Amino acid sequence: MNTKYRTLGFDKIYVINLKRRNDRREKLTKSNPNIDFTFIEAVDGQDLTTEQLIEEGKLHTSFYDPSGMCTINIFACALSHKKAWDQALADGVENALILEDDIYFTTPFIDDNLKDLTPLYEDILNDINQYDWDIIQLGKKRQFTMGLPIGKYFVSPRYKSNFDGAHAYAVTKQTLQDLSNKCLPVKYAADVYVEEFYNTHNLFTLKESLIRQISDTSDPQNGDSDTYYNDYRIGGGKVGISFDEKGNVINKQIAKYIKHPKDILQQHTEIVLERPKFGIQTIIPQSGPNNKFFGMCDMLSFLSEKLSASSKMVEINSHFGENTFFFGSSGLFSNIYAIDALTGEDKFNIDNNITWEDVEIGFHSNTYFFNNINHIKNTPEDVVDSFDNISFLYINNRNGESIKSITSSYLFKMNQNGFIGGNNIGDAPKNHTKFKDGSWVSLIKYF
Amino acid sequence: MKICSVNNYTNTGYINETLIYNKISTLLGVGVSDSFTFTDLNSAYNINKNYSHLLIYFDYKATSIQGYDEFLKEVKIPKIFIIDTIPQKHEEVNKEFIDRYIQNEIYGFTSLPQSSQNYLYSEHADGLVFFNDLDKDLFNQFYTISDTVPRIVIPPSLGKKENLKINFDNFLPNNNIGYNGVPSYANGFTLIGGLFPHIPKYNLNIFGTHGRLDYNNELLLNDILPQVTNIKFNGRLKNQDNFFKSNHIYSNLSIYDSFDYFTFLSLLNGMVPLLTNSSSTSSFFKSYPFIANPDPNSIKYTLNLISSAPPNYLRDILNNSLEFIKELNDEDTLEKYHNFLKNI
Numbered sequence: 001m002n003t004k005y006r007t008l009g010f011d012k013i014y015v016i017n018l019k020r021r022n023d024r025r026e027k028l029t030k031s032n033p034n035i036d037f038t039f040i041e042a043v044d045g046q047d048l049t050t051e052q053l054i055e056e057g058k059l060h061t062s063f064y065d066p067s068g069m070c071t072i073n074i075f076a077c078a079l080s081h082k083k084a085w086d087q088a089l090a091d092g093v094e095n096a097l098i099l100e101d102d103i104y105f106t107t108p109f110i111d112d113n114l115k116d117l118t119p120l121y122e123d124i125l126n127d128i129n130q131y132d133w134d135i136i137q138l139g140k141k142r143q144f145t146m147g148l149p150i151g152k153y154f155v156s157p158r159y160k161s162n163f164d165g166a167h168a169y170a171v172t173k174q175t176l177q178d179l180s181n182k183c184l185p186v187k188y189a190a191d192v193y194v195e196e197f198y199n200t201h202n203l204f205t206l207k208e209s210l211i212r213q214i215s216d217t218s219d220p221q222n223g224d225s226d227t228y229y230n231d232y233r234i235g236g237g238k239v240g241i242s243f244d245e246k247g248n249v250i251n252k253q254i255a256k257y258i259k260h261p262k263d264i265l266q267q268h269t270e271i272v273l274e275r276p277k278f279g280i281q282t283i284i285p286q287s288g289p290n291n292k293f294f295g296m297c298d299m300l301s302f303l304s305e306k307l308s309a310s311s312k313m314v315e316i317n318s319h320f321g322e323n324t325f326f327f328g329s330s331g332l333f334s335n336i337y338a339i340d341a342l343t344g345e346d347k348f349n350i351d352n353n354i355t356w357e358d359v360e361i362g363f364h365s366n367t368y369f370f371n372n373i374n375h376i377k378n379t380p381e382d383v384v385d386s387f388d389n390i391s392f393l394y395i396n397n398r399n400g401e402s403i404k405s406i407t408s409s410y411l412f413k414m415n416q417n418g419f420i421g422g423n424n425i426g427d428a429p430k431n432h433t434k435f436k437d438g439s440w441v442s443l444i445k446y447f
Numbered sequence: 448m449k450i451c452s453v454n455n456y457t458n459t460g461y462i463n464e465t466l467i468y469n470k471i472s473t474l475l476g477v478g479v480s481d482s483f484t485f486t487d488l489n490s491a492y493n494i495n496k497n498y499s500h501l502l503i504y505f506d507y508k509a510t511s512i513q514g515y516d517e518f519l520k521e522v523k524i525p526k527i528f529i530i531d532t533i534p535q536k537h538e539e540v541n542k543e544f545i546d547r548y549i550q551n552e553i554y555g556f557t558s559l560p561q562s563s564q565n566y567l568y569s570e571h572a573d574g575l576v577f578f579n580d581l582d583k584d585l586f587n588q589f590y591t592i593s594d595t596v597p598r599i600v601i602p603p604s605l606g607k608k609e610n611l612k613i614n615f616d617n618f619l620p621n622n623n624i625g626y627n628g629v630p631s632y633a634n635g636f637t638l639i640g641g642l643f644p645h646i647p648k649y650n651l652n653i654f655g656t657h658g659r660l661d662y663n664n665e666l667l668l669n670d671i672l673p674q675v676t677n678i679k680f681n682g683r684l685k686n687q688d689n690f691f692k693s694n695h696i697y698s699n700l701s702i703y704d705s706f707d708y709f710t711f712l713s714l715l716n717g718m719v720p721l722l723t724n725s726s727s728t729s730s731f732f733k734s735y736p737f738i739a740n741p742d743p744n745s746i747k748y749t750l751n752l753i754s755s756a757p758p759n760y761l762r763d764i765l766n767n768s769l770e771f772i773k774e775l776n777d778e779d780t781l782e783k784y785h786n787f788l789k790n791i
Contacts, residue, residue: 132685148630148657148665148680149672156682158661159460199459202682343520345492355488357517 001116002125006036008109009117009125010170011093014084016077017101018042018226024101034110037099040087042080045073045226050273053186060185061274065192066160068269073227074189081166081190085180093173100167102214102224103139109210124206127151134175134201135194139168139211147205154204162198166191168211175201189227295437296323300330302433302441303392303419310334311391316380316406319396320362321373323423327394328370336373337387338363339380348398380406387413392441397424407447418444448788451481451494454504455515460656461506462628462684464531466708467578467603468504471529474604474777475784477502485514491521500788501526502576505567507534507558508659512567519571525791527574532705533582534558535589537633540703541660544632549666556660565590574791576784578602578706579727599787602731604780605711611773613765617691617717620758624651625694625718627684627709629658630668635700635723635741640671642743643678646750650677652694654684691716696753701726702741711772719753719761720768721746733771736764 007013015037017025025039053059053075063070081098088096109121117125128136131150141164147155166189171179178201179194188196197203215225311333318324318338327336340363342356349355360377367373376383393410395403407420414420421441425434432442452472456464472482481498483490494501501522509515519526541556559567568575568590575598577583583600586592605611630636630653643651658664668680684690697713697720707728710720722729723741732738739749753761 131681133682146665148655148668148682150680150682156656156680158657158665202685204682345495345521350489350492353489357488357514 001114002122005110005115005117006034008035008097008121010095010097012088012091013037013097013099014088015039015099015101016042016080016084018044020044021101021226028101028103031104032110034112034115038087039101040080040084042101043076043083045071045076048072048076050075054273057185059273060187061272062187063271063273064187065189065269065271068271070189070271070273071227075186077227078183078186078188078190078193081193082180082183085171085176085183088171088176089173089180093176095170095172096176097138097168097170098166099211100213103167103211104214106210106212121210124153124210127153128204131204132202133172133204135169135171135197135203137162137165137169137194137203137205139165139209139213140205141165141209141213141216143209143212145205145207145209149207150204153206153208155207156203157198157205159198160195162195162205164191165213165216166194167213169194291437295435295439296326298435299421299439299441300326300332302435304330304332306417306419307332307391312387312389313337313392313394314339314380314387314390314410315394315396316340317396317398318363318375319359319398321364321366321375323394323396324363324373325366328367328373333392334372336370337376338367338373339376339378339383341379342377346399381409384409384413390414391418393418393420395420395422395424395427397422397427400424400426403427411444411447414444416444420444420447448500448785449481449498450475450477450500450502450788451483451498452477452502452504453483453485453494453518455485455506455509456504457506460683461658462655463706463708464504464506466712467531467706470603470708471502474781475502485518488518488521491518495521495523498524500524500791503528503571504531506659507532507537507564509559510557512559512563515567516570519567522571525573525788526571527576527788527791528568528572529576530582530586531578533585533589534564535561536582536585536703537659540633541663544637544663544667548632548637549663561589565592568592568596572596574787575599576601576787579730581727581730582705597787597791599783601780601783601787602706602775603708604777605715605772605775606777608773608776608778611715611769611776613715613717613762613769614691615717615762617688618758618762619692619695620754620761621693621695622649622754623694624649624696624698624721625654625690625713626651626698627654627690628699628707629655629664630680631658631660631664632667633701633703635698635702636664636667636671638700638702638723638741638743638746639678639698640667640675642746643675645743646747647677649750651679651698652690653678653680654682654690655680656683687712687716691718694718696721696750699723699726699728700739700741700746701728704728711775714765714768714772717765719765721750721753731772731775732768735768 002009017039019041050072054061058079059075084098108118111118128151145155145157145162147157150156312335313327313333314337315324316339318340321338324338327333342360363375390413393414395406397403419441423439425438425440428440429442429446431446432440434440459465501524503526505528538556569592575596577600579602580600583598628634672678672680697710697718699707699710699720700723702725704726710728714720722732722738724738725741729738737749737753739745
């Protein structure tokens with residue numbers, strides 16, 4: 001007889017269970033009277049906010065998920081697993097089986113009459129115990145898992161193929177410590193986090209899942225899952241999923257934006273949970289009247305009275321295209337040429353942890369609606385000969401460098417009544433018109 | 448001279464690559480803070496300011512040139528590619544595997560297209576380091592890089608000169624054969640699958656992970672293992688001492704490899720390497736009698752040679768082979784790197 005049959009061959013079984021879900025606890029206990037469960041009170045997403053978790057250092061400002069999904073309850077679930085690992089470590093066990101409370105056994109693990117493990121399950125345990133395992137997964141969301149074969153029943157699953165489900169896995173003492181040590185601040189859902197250990201540990205999965213989650217084998221419309229389906233229904237289909245299939249953020253209460261939408265294809269989407277570092281932040285009101293917004297509107301209003309219809313303009317150093325968006329919105333210009341080399345060391349980028357790839361994505365996001373905006377990835381001097389009859393030259397001077405060489409080369413490409421403007425008042429000639437945000441314009445004759 | 452490195456080893460499950468990367472980094476004083484990834488473009492400016500040379504470890508299992516090209520364009524210091532293996536040769540070997548055993552074109556080869564690889568090397572390489580002569584020749588066959596780009600063969604080092612000795616405490620002749628690496632066709636696993644049912648007195652203990660060609664390797668091992676009882680796949684090797692003690696022979700039956708670090712580690716730890724003459728690793732074993740042709744009969748014959756050799760004779764052979772690989776010591780390797788880099 002297996003002396004640990006009541007804990008399925010492990011030192012202890014920990015079950016993650018929300019206090020408000022006593023129904024699940026009772027159901028699990030009643031349907032498995034010969035199994036000793038130790039219940040861990042789960043961290044409840046209903047008591048948490050993203051901001052609070054970030055402030056307390058429990059949640060990273062970037063969350064990574066293969067399919068770009070995150071909810072407050074996914075964060076809570078990850079913290080609950082950590083609570084279970086820490087409890088197991090405090091109990092001094094050599095190994096522990098971690099379960100979620102909504103599981104069921106697809107085949108009996110215990111023979112209730114013999115008060116022992118069933119022959120099949122005993123064979124599974126004996127088989128895997130010949131190997132130097134760190135984590136063994138007794139069930140996943142899918143029925144079958146592929147991988148390199150480990151004995152008769154297990155596989156070493158292919159990296160990035162085995163994210164789904166952390167509802168039934170056993171862990172050795174050392175690995176419990178590793179899981180706990182590296183968990184905070186949470187960057188992954190519990191199952192994705194466990195999967196990451198493939199790279200450093202022996203993580204083996206049953207070829208055929210013998211412990212399943214009820215919600216995985218029922219109709220998704222009725223599935224009872226506190227990390228997903230329940231909130232999804234309560235929110236009328238708009239809570240729980242953070243992004244739609246086009247990468248648009250649905251649930252802005254949690255996710256602010258996807259860093260690089262293309263990463264969805266690489267199963268490593270970075271979901272940013274804090275205010276965007278880039279994009280259209282300069283025209284989003286901080287508090288009170290936004291001088292940037294009004295300054296730009298006043299400048300365009302001023303130009304609308306001076307420029308003829310269908311004028312052409314060039315913007316130098318368009319960066320994220322916040323101003324380009326305004327130029328496009330104004331309807332004043334038939335063609336807007338936004339020039340940025342998108343290369344080289346840039347103090348602003350480094351100070352704000354922005355890369356040129358971020359800048360390119362940000363520019364596209366801000367301007368893709370306008371067909372008359374051309375993004376030219378080159379230095380202004382290299383492309384100056386491509387232009388003529390420009391009515392307005394706008395120079396973004398983020399880093400406060402001299403604009404003399406740009407103005408002198410572009411002056412010859414402008415029409416006689418054209419204007420030059422910029423965001424840095426220090427660049428303006430003596431005769432200029434200044435706006436609320438410090439931006440300026442001046443007729444070219446004053447250069 | 449202050450050296451840093453950049454790599455795209457996103458799958459840290461790679462065994463051989465990681466061993467070699469760690470060894471070269473330690474030797475050249477490239478610490479964790481001196482190691483960068485291609486995803487942080489701004490680190491290129493940090494590299495320009497603080498370092499003299501950039502070593503590039505490029506995992507060919509990439510799908511797009513975007514990101515790599517951008518990053519390398521920003522780096523203004525000399526860029527040296529560490530060519531840990533030749534991707535196009537792997538593609539060739541993989542095609543052979545598919546044609547012979549799978550006969551299904553969906554089991555393709557994931558890598559950056561050859562033209563993109565060629566572009567990266569042409570545009571950015573200021574120097575190329577190979578691990579063996581064969582790879583240097585193969586590189587010239589597959590890529591059209593200017594002759595003016597300096598090339599050198601510097602195999603990874605195995606340890607300090609004074610420490611390069613065989614530990615015979617583990618030397619205990621038995622029929623256990625060990626392997627630690629990737630169970631792939633290139634590493635001779637179809638040979639293994641064909642051979643081991645016919646040599647039941649030997650046990651093969653495989654340790655390892657999926658490697659770069661994960662789908663095909665999974666397919667191969669799932670095909671072999673159910674048919675044989677004397678091969679066991681164990682997952683990642685966690686206890687090297689046990690491995691060296693319990694296994695007498697180290698199996699490296701590669702059809703193509705560049706430098707199998709664990710073959711050398713196994714020798715230094717008292718195991719007897721069983722090699723094929725198609726592997727580059729075997730080229731470091733001069734006058735070594737246990738190098739077979741890559742066919743089951745020759746391997747079986749060589750295996751029996753090892754088993755029937757008196758222990759003292761085996762010890763002598765291992766000691767002799769050590770004399771040839773002593774050139775792979777830290778001191779000489781470091782000097783080679785410094786001489787090569789200071790001229791770039």
